[in-house]
Amino acid sequence: xxxxxxxxxxxxxxxxxxxxxxxxxxxxxxxxxxxxxxxxxxxxxxxxxxxxxxxxxxxxxxxxxxxxxxxxxxxxxxxxxxxxxxxxxxxxxxxxxxxxxxxxxxxxxxxxxxxxxxxxxxxxxxxxxxxxxxxxxxxxxxxxxxxxxxxxxx
Amino acid sequence: xxxxxxxxxxxxxxxxxxxxxxxxxxxxxxxxxxxxxxxxxxxxxxxxxxxxxxxxxxxxxxxxxxxxxxxxxxxxxxxxxxxxxxxxxxxxxxxxxxxxxxxxxxxxxxxxxxxxxxxxxxxxxxxxxxxxxxxxxxxxxxxxxxxxxxxxxxxxxxxxxxxxxxxxxxxxxxxxxxxxxxxxxxxxxxxxxxxxxxxxxxxxxxxxxxxxxxxxxxxxxxxxxxxxxxxxxxxxxxxxxxxxxxxxxxxxxxxxxxxxxxxx
Numbered sequence: 001x002x003x004x005x006x007x008x009x010x011x012x013x014x015x016x017x018x019x020x021x022x023x024x025x026x027x028x029x030x031x032x033x034x035x036x037x038x039x040x041x042x043x044x045x046x047x048x049x050x051x052x053x054x055x056x057x058x059x060x061x062x063x064x065x066x067x068x069x070x071x072x073x074x075x076x077x078x079x080x081x082x083x084x085x086x087x088x089x090x091x092x093x094x095x096x097x098x099x100x101x102x103x104x105x106x107x108x109x110x111x112x113x114x115x116x117x118x119x120x121x122x123x124x125x126x127x128x129x130x131x132x133x134x135x136x137x138x139x140x141x142x143x144x145x146x147x148x149x150x151x152x153x154x
Numbered sequence: 155x156x157x158x159x160x161x162x163x164x165x166x167x168x169x170x171x172x173x174x175x176x177x178x179x180x181x182x183x184x185x186x187x188x189x190x191x192x193x194x195x196x197x198x199x200x201x202x203x204x205x206x207x208x209x210x211x212x213x214x215x216x217x218x219x220x221x222x223x224x225x226x227x228x229x230x231x232x233x234x235x236x237x238x239x240x241x242x243x244x245x246x247x248x249x250x251x252x253x254x255x256x257x258x259x260x261x262x263x264x265x266x267x268x269x270x271x272x273x274x275x276x277x278x279x280x281x282x283x284x285x286x287x288x289x290x291x292x293x294x295x296x297x298x299x300x301x302x303x304x305x306x307x308x309x310x311x312x313x314x315x316x317x318x319x320x321x322x323x324x325x326x327x328x329x330x331x332x333x334x335x336x337x338x339x340x341x342x343x344x345x346x347x348x349x350x351x352x353x354x355x356x357x358x359x360x361x362x363x364x365x366x367x368x369x370x371x372x373x374x375x376x377x378x379x380x381x382x383x384x385x386x387x388x389x390x391x392x393x394x395x396x397x398x399x400x401x402x403x404x405x406x407x408x409x410x411x412x413x414x415x416x417x418x
């Protein structure tokens with residue numbers, strides 16, 4: 001009889017441990033953890049909704065600025081998305097309303113990001129040495145003295 | 155890890171049916187159902203994007219193609235990524251490297267990740283070839299970073315994107331060390347691991363990643379390997395593409411065209 005009680009005690013402790021583990025797990029493991037693998041599946045929809053998209057894409061600007069887009073489409077910058085030079089649409093329009101003026105950077109530095117001659121660019125890509133490109137250096141409007149940013153070919 | 159400083163807003167709760175705290179009974183019932191293979195029923199509500207449209211992650215397998223011969227090193231992608239994802243100053247989810255190489259010597263630089271473009275550079279040797287290489291997370295199939303995560307915060311989705319669960323991440327930095335491509339960092343704002351998500355909040359809405367969206371030379375391309383006629387799929391299927399550090403067998407899903415052996 002004494003032996004049976006010992007066995008019973010051990011079993012009781014074991015049962016208690018199992019219950020504690022199960023209850024503990026239910027509190028500690030997030031509910032969608034392990035559904036598809038060793039991660040919390042709920043994070044996937046969270047990541048989808050992490051933030052609203054800030055960049056609108058190449059065509060989103062034409063909804064309001066079709067005249068500019070038409071000029072751009074005919075010029076040699078046709079494949080350059082508006083947001084490359086102007087920055088993301090989300091800073092200008094939110095939920096269909098204009099919230100701020102679009103940044104316009106007219107500095108030669110902006111043009112130089114692509115067109116200043118440096119090692120590394122493909123040789124066929126149009127690039128200039130600023131100091132040699134214009135006699136006497138760039139004028140007050142920089143590159144825009146001669147070039148239209150939206151259709152830069154002279 | 156629930157509290158996060160202002161700079162980087164915490165991910166908003168997704169638009170899925172709200173569920174109250176799980177009771178033990180619920181938990182056990184679910185565990186039983188799950189073990190019975192009824193995952194789909196449970197998962198049903200989860201795959202809804204914030205705009206209410208259904209996104210089926212089994213219908214896509216994303217891949218990235220970088221044609222380095224076209225890259226002009228303008229840095230538009232780096233700026234777009236920073237803006238789109240609110241990446242902290244001095245850290246990069248994508249960056250551009252410049253390689254100046256001669257048979258005797260080589261020089262690699264990436265001033266501020268290429269974000270402000272590249273200044274002219276004088277090297278002690280005369281480079282015989284030079285080019286730019288955009289870098290980002292390779293979203294490997296066999297990810298070292300996911301393997302080492304001790305809390306299950308890093309994972310790879312069914313559509314092939316490697317993500318970090320900011321609420322699970324304890325910021326131990328194992329994954330930062332495990333990544334052979336240097337694609338991860340510990341954010342000084344959230345103190346959790348961060349990395350390129352291929353703009354998961356955009357691609358699940360049918361948009362392209364911000365860096366691809368702004369690339370003026372189509373150096374960066376993004377596509378779906380599950381679409382037969384996808385240009386990126388075709389380029390990978392027919393072109394002579396390479397991946398970075400293929401010897402590590404990480405099976406990157408960012409493919410490169412026109413790359414040099416000097417590039418790791």
